[in-house]
Amino acid sequence: MYTLNFDTVKFTREYWQKKPIVIKNAFNEFEDPISADELAGLAMEEDISSRIVQTQSQGWNVVQGPFEDFDEYGEDGWQLLVQAVNHWYPDSQPLVEAFRFLPDWRFDDLMVSFATPKGGVGPHIDNYDVFIIQGEGERRWQVGDIGNHQQRGGDKSSPLVDDFEPIIDVVLTKGDVLYIPPGYPHCGETLTLALSYSIGFRAPSQQELLTEMADSLIDNNLGKQRFTSTEEVANKGLVSQQQQQGMMELLSQLAQDPAQYQTVLGKLLSQNRFELDLNPFEQAISETDIIEAIEDGANIQRIGGLKVLKLEADNQAQLYVNGEVVSVEGIDAEIVAMIANEHFIEQAILSTWRQQPALMTLLTQFINQGWYYFSE
Known part of the structure; x- marks a missing residue:
């Protein structure tokens, strides 16, 4: 210690x-x-x-x-x-x-x-x-x-x-x-x-934030709003300062809309720069297997370096794990917070979770991905 x-x-x-x-x-x-x-x-x-x-x-x-x-x-x-x-x-x-x-x-x-x-x-x-x-x-x-x-x-x-x-x-x-x-x-x-x-x-750079935002807009076919203006000044080759600022305001609008940026941030901040020691099962296990392992006394441990993040004021029921979005729909907020905060979940706590199907599905997904493993 x-x-x-x-x-x-x-x-x-x-x-x-x-x-x-x-x-x-x-x-x-x-x-x-x-x-x-x-x-x-x-x-x-x-x-x-x-x-x-x-x-x-x-x-x-x-x-x-x-x-x-x-x-x-x-x-x-x-x-x-x-x-x-x-x-x-x-x-x-x-x-x-x-x-x-x-x-x-x-x-x-x-x-x-x-x-x-x-x-x-x-x-x-x-x-x-x-x-x-x-x-x-x-x-x-x-x-x-x-x-x-x-x-x-x-x-x-x-x-x-x-x-x-x-x-x-x-x-x-x-x-x-x-x-x-x-x-x-x-x-x-x-x-x-x-x-x-x-x-x-470390914290993300402007380059990283803009790249992640652009990738998200392209992947989801979003961000198509174009600049409009009601007044045009006939200055031929000149782009007015007002128009410049109006175009950049389109980016500012994205930065002020949680629905646009929260998933982008969650995915970016939960990524790792270095390889993880992933250990997925050769054959996927089921929720029943998870419950049986818990009943037999198993704890669950997060692999080293894995980030599991929850964004404050995120209206979408999701966690961000290793750059991926994971649904936590139907799972109590206190349990979601524990999963984000704790690297080790002991059997005594897991035993109280066995009767929650959505939670067992989540743990099954985590273990099949190689993100978590059973420990004594």
Whole structure:
């Protein structure tokens, strides 16, 4: 179990998306949820996103996984990073749970890194919020102020930025946490063999929102309203400012109509950037099978990384799961909220649900999709 030692309400009020902070001893007696060998094993899998960053005299070299072995990289100057470890390694989920004082829709993934001395990824800026939790070993972190930072070497495609003047310069040890909001340059250097955990939170961009909205309008044959005006000024090749604003008002109307945007948001925010460890049954099971499993003492567990979201003030009886719309018609609102909020539903609660056909149908769908599974 992982329990944070700081006031999350104060943190959210004073630091969240405002400024970076170092929280020493954020966890008491922190234990690494995964070992370096287990992390290396995940990096050998085809479906899991991983990379090695080598520190070189002229910069950093990135090698994409999967990997067969690591001997060629030597004893120092490199770092292994594995994305979405919470999708593939259930024992890491309790660490994620500690940060659920922030909403699930923002949560991106748990990235785990194993770094040798002098290993790092270079100075860079992220477009998302990140908590860096130090496990075994020590790493020095520098964080600069937000500002106009140039990409390293003038390379516009590079994620790296030029060296910066630090406003934070700290050595993290086991159980320490460094929080960095979007836009702040930062750089880590490994001092001893180290395991680190990065919990990222991101929000959709304008590009993502517009793309999702356009796709929805096209798929559903909507959004056909055209711009009209009662006055035309004969200025030949000129498009008046009033007309420009009138055309853009068509988009504003979509953004003000919940029936147009809620499903778009639900689908977008419940998607994952990384593969999920889906485990559907080879042969579909029935509602009767679900009821029998519950009677035999089964609990139901959500797979790692799966987002199950409910939109406030959504007049449509639906949940959004992994980018899909799922009907919850006929299911009590409190139960729907529990399904959205809880990763684990114990047998004692499931037993009270057995006589509700719509609910049993929903759980059957979840398990047949591989989104949930029976657990002891």
